[in-house]
Amino acid sequence: MKKTMAIFALAFVLILSGCGQGAGNTDDDGVIIIGERFFVNQVIEIVLNSNQYLGRTIQYEGLFRSVSNSQTGNEHFFVMRYTMGCCGIEMVGLEVLMEGATSLEDDAWVEVIGILEMNDGIPMLRVISITEMDEVGSILVS
Helix, strand or coil: CHHHHHHHHHHHHHHHCCCCCCCCEECCCCCEECCCCCHHHHHHHHHHCHHHHCCCEEEEEEEEEEEECCCCCCEEEEEEEEEEECCEEEEEEEEEECCCCCCCCCCCEEEEEEEEEEECCEEEEEEEEEEECCCCCCCECC
C-alpha cells in the first residue's frame, strides 16, 4: 500500500511540476538553459531522452564536484545540486568532461556551458566553458 501511495504521489508531483514539457528554456542561439525551477525534472528529461539532446548546447549552474574512481584512478567531474529523494538527500546533475587540469575546488558554485554527448552510454557534457560564480543559487532544488 505504501509503495502504491509513493508511486501515486511521485506521478502527481511530476504532473504538477511540468514533467514532459522538455528540458529548460532555450535562448535565441538555441542553448538549453536549465534554471532553478524544475531543475530536477529538466535534468531527468535530458538523461532519459538523451538521444533528443545529443549535440545540443546546455547551460546551467551548480556545485562543482570531483570524484576519484578508486579502481581506475580516473578523476570524474560533476556540476550538480541536491534534491530530496526517496532515501534522503541525493545529487542531481551531469558529469562534465573537461580537457586538462582544473583549479576549481569542490563545492565551488559554477556556471557550465557544454555540448551533450554520450560516453560509454552515459550522457555527459563536453565543457565549452566553466566559470566560478560569485553569487550562489539554490543548492537544494526540486
